[in-house]
Amino acid sequence: MNLATTDLDQDAPIFAPDAFRLNDFQVELIDKARRFGKAKLAPRAAQHDRDATFPIENFRDMHPEGLLAICIPKEDGGLGADFQTYCLAAAELGRYDGATALSWNMHVCSTLWSGPLADDLEMSAEDRKAHARRRSQHYDRILKRGAIYAQPFSEGGAAAAGTVAFGTEARPVEGGFIVNGKKIFASLSGAADYYGVLCTERAEGEAASRRNTLYLGIPADAKGVSVVGDWDPLGMRGTVSRTLLFKDVFVPEDAMLMPRGVYFQAATRWPHMFLTLSPTYMGLAQAAYDFTVAYLRGEVPGTPPVKRRMYPTKQIAVAEMRVTLEQTKAIWFQAISEARANPTKDQVLRAYAAQYTVMENANAIAVKAIRTCGGQAMLKSLPLERIYRDSRCGSLMLPWTAEICLDRIGREALYEPGETDE
Ligand SMILES: Cc1cc2nc3c(=O)[nH]c(=O)nc-3n(C[C@H](O)[C@H](O)[C@H](O)COP(=O)(O)OP(=O)(O)OC[C@H]3O[C@@H](n4cnc5c(N)ncnc54)[C@H](O)[C@@H]3O)c2cc1C
Secondary structure (H helix, E strand, C coil): CCHHHCCCCCCCCCCCCCCCCCCHHHHHHHHHHHHHHHHHHHHHHHHHHHHCCCCHHHHHHHHHHCHHHCCCCHHHCCCCCCHHHHHHHHHHHHHHCHHHHHHHHHHHHHHHHHHHHHHCCCCCHHHHHHHHHHHHHHHHHHHHHCCCEECCCCCCCCCCCCCCCCCCEEEEECCEEEEEEEEEEECCCCCCCEEEEEEEECCCCCCCCHHHEEEEEEECCCCCEEEECCCCCCCCHHHCCEEEEEEEEEEEHHHECCCCCHHHHHHHHCHHHHHHHHHHHHHHHHHHHHHHHHHHCCCCCCCCCCCCCCCHHHHHHHHHHHHHHHHHHHHHHHHHHCCCCCCCHHHHHHHHHHHHHHHHHHHHHHHHHHHHHCHHHHCCCCCHHHHHHHHHCHHHCCCCCHHHHHHHHHHHHHCCCCCCCC
């Protein structure tokens, strides 16, 4: 299907190109994402949500559109989106299907982090050369075969919050590593071709250290990899985030998606890398608002064309939703625009504030949408109740949960690095 020539009843972009000074490349890519979301994701979202199944056909359809390679540089055959452009495109997908947008983010990060982000970080000339060779294999799998990557970090302990070393360990052996461990909430489990696993490289007798974090692309069909447990959650059901087990899994050195030490450097010097979970929820916030306006105007397909917009209480509720949406868009756009290596303290605090704002406000807008539209609007035949459930999950995403963002903003605003009250 050629999306460019399809006559779809298009929604307006979340971020109007003129108002937000987007360039022609961004406008084109974001338009592509919006058309794709409306044509492909929206019609399939309800069934996958109901059955808690992974929408693999969405990812198969992304391949010919180049969307699996959105952050692979143009010179390597991808679409060449930078951080900000990717975030804007991902928000457009999130409007139509939060679960697919969130899973897509896990995949895209494997290219964004190993690509433009790694290019900003320090490496020896030798490491940079080896990294370029390894990531071209990684890019090739995506470009030629449509390979999909997952991003399983969470383990149920404190590692995903960034405070201790990952419990999943990679023991160095001749030619590679032996990996052992467990990851919980692995979106795309059972569907991904590769798991981009964060683990701790640890030789016999060595103490575990966050500095020795490795980012490994482990083939899903490698011996010793298994998916266990069920998946029947409140929201984001189409992510199918089950538990992964790694039992004596051998991977070659070339499985490193970043050279040794570079993930630790990225987490400290490129902190906006963790803001990439937020675009999905920016899209959900817009979707809840759009639904409410259309519903009150009597324009939602499948509902009687009864207008409810004449009541002052509805108008005030929509006004409040619009104010929250504009506040959310403003801080989020600012934060994704200033993502870079070595951000200032203010930029980092703003990134936490943006993450907190998007994750909390997406659900706040959805809550108000249900109250304002009323009972007929929360039936499962309409997308609003799914948006409501999906949007509830945003604040729980490590490492920047809503609570952790508040915790860090308070502490880092009041203490300079190394300061104590002693
Ligand atoms: C739909 C969905 C998809 C997901 N997909 C993925 C995925 O693909 N890959 C992946 O790695 N993870 C994924 N996650 C996991 C997610 O990032 C969290 O790791 C997961 O929700 C763990 O929650 P928990 O309650 O076990 O966290 P816990 O570690 O028990 O924390 C509970 C809460 O305590 C607070 N807390 C934790 N540590 C600290 C601290 N140091 N300081 C202050 N407060 C703290 C946080 O607010 C946190 O929400 C997904 C989660 C969901 C809901």
